[in-house]
Amino acid sequence: MNKIKIIVAPNLKLPNLEVSSRIIEDSEYNTLLVNIYEEIEPQVKALSDGKITFKDFIDRISKIKFMIHPIGSWLYPIEPIIRSLEGIKRKRRIEVYCYKNLEYEKRLHEITTEISILIAKSKIFGKINVKEWKKKLMDRIILKDEALRVEANRIHIKADGISLCISNLSGYKLGEILSKMGDEVEVEEVMDEYYPTPLEELEMKIRDGRVGDKEVEEGVKKHLEYIEKYVLTSENIDQAYYRWLYDNYPQIRGKIDLNELNLLNKFKK
Numbered sequence: 001m002n003k004i005k006i007i008v009a010p011n012l013k014l015p016n017l018e019v020s021s022r023i024i025e026d027s028e029y030n031t032l033l034v035n036i037y038e039e040i041e042p043q044v045k046a047l048s049d050g051k052i053t054f055k056d057f058i059d060r061i062s063k064i065k066f067m068i069h070p071i072g073s074w075l076y077p078i079e080p081i082i083r084s085l086e087g088i089k090r091k092r093r094i095e096v097y098c099y100k101n102l103e104y105e106k107r108l109h110e111i112t113t114e115i116s117i118l119i120a121k122s123k124i125f126g127k128i129n130v131k132e133w134k135k136k137l138m139d140r141i142i143l144k145d146e147a148l149r150v151e152a153n154r155i156h157i158k159a160d161g162i163s164l165c166i167s168n169l170s171g172y173k174l175g176e177i178l179s180k181m182g183d184e185v186e187v188e189e190v191m192d193e194y195y196p197t198p199l200e201e202l203e204m205k206i207r208d209g210r211v212g213d214k215e216v217e218e219g220v221k222k223h224l225e226y227i228e229k230y231v232l233t234s235e236n237i238d239q240a241y242y243r244w245l246y247d248n249y250p251q252i253r254g255k256i257d258l259n260e261l262n263l264l265n266k267f268k269k
Contacts (some may be wrong), residue, residue: 002159002183005029007191008171011077012238018190019166029164029265032088034081035154037105039066041098048096050087053233057082066102068109076236081166097158099165111140119227126218130213134206141207144170152177159183169200193252195245198222214215 007018007022009015023032043060046052052060062071067170075082085096114137117215122128152174155165196204202219205211211219226244234240246256 002178004033004155004159004163004165004172004175004178004183006165006167006178006185006187007186007190008167008169009170010194010241011076013080014238015190016077016080022082022190023081023088023164023166023227023257025085026164027092028162029130030094030136030161031159031163033099033163033165034085034096035100035166036078036082036098036152037079037100037102038098039102040064044082044085044098046127047082048085048087048089050090054083055088055190057086061191068102068106071230094229095158097154099151101147101150101154104143104150108140108143108147111136111143111163115140119224122220122224123228128217130183130216130220133220134213134216137203137206141203147203148174152181152256153259156181158267162236169194169196179200186249195249195252197244198226202256 007019034044039059043057043131047054047057058075061067067074077236088094089096103132105185108196118129118133118136148170155163156178159165165171165174171189172187173186179185198219202211202216202223204217205215226240229236230244234243242256246253
C-alpha cells in the first residue's frame with residue numbers, strides 16, 4: 001500500500017514558500033510528486049539531479065511552445081517550489097515526478113477564458129447572465145473532476161514507499177480519489193485557515209447544488225468586485241488576495257501585518 005501525504009496550498013507565492021520548506025525539511029518521503037505538467041518532467045528531473053540550474057530550467061521551458069500561460073505568470077506562484085527542487089537529489093535519495101495533465105489544463109484554460117469574457121460582458125452591459133455563469137462554472141467543475149481522476153491515477157502509479165504530493169486546493173478531492181484506489185492518504189494544509197475567494201466559494205456552492213439564481217448573481221457581483229477592487233489594483237495575486245482578506249475578515253486582521261502586505265509589492269507578477 002502506498003502512503004501519500006498531500007500538501008495543500010492555494011495558488012499563491014507566500015503559501016508556496018512554506019511548501020518549499022516542507023519539501024526541503026521533510027526527511028521521511030522517498031518519492032516527490034509535484035503539480036507541474038508531465039510534459040516538462042525531463043527538465044524538472046534535470047533540475048532536481050543538479051544537472052541544470054534554475055536559470056537553465058527557465059531558459060529551457062521558455063522555448064517550449066505548448067506552454068499555456070506566459071512563463072512569468074505561470075512561474076510566479078510556483079517559483080518557490082521549483083527553486084526547492086534544484087539539486088535536491090544530490091542531497092538525498094528520492095524520485096521526483098510531475099503529474100499535472102496538460103490536455104486538461106488547456107481545456108480548463110479555454111473555460112477560464114470564456115469566464116473572462118462573461119466578466120467583460122457583465123461589466124459592459126451591467127447585467128449578469130446567471131444561466132450562462134452557472135453553466136460555465138459547472139463545466140469547469142466537471143472538467144476539474146475529470147482531470148483529478150486522471151492525475152490521481154498517475155500519482156497512484158508513481159507513488160512508492162512514502163510519498164509527498166504537492167497539490168492546490170483540489171488536494172482533499174484528490175485524497176478521496178487516491179483513498180478509494182487503496183492508498184493510505186494524509187492531507188495537510190499549509191495555511192491554518194484558508195478563506196476562499198468569491199469565485200471559489202461560488203464554485204463550491206454550485207458543486208454542492210445548494211445555490212439559487214439569486215445567490216449566483218450575488219456571488220458573481222462579489223467576484224467582479226474582487227477583480228476590480230483588488231486584482232486590477234495590485235502588483236500581484238498575493239497582494240490582491242491578502243488585501244481582500246484584510247478588508248473582508250476583520251476577525252483575522254491581527255494575523256495580517258500591513259507592513260508585510262506592502263512588501264508584497266516587491267514580488268513580480
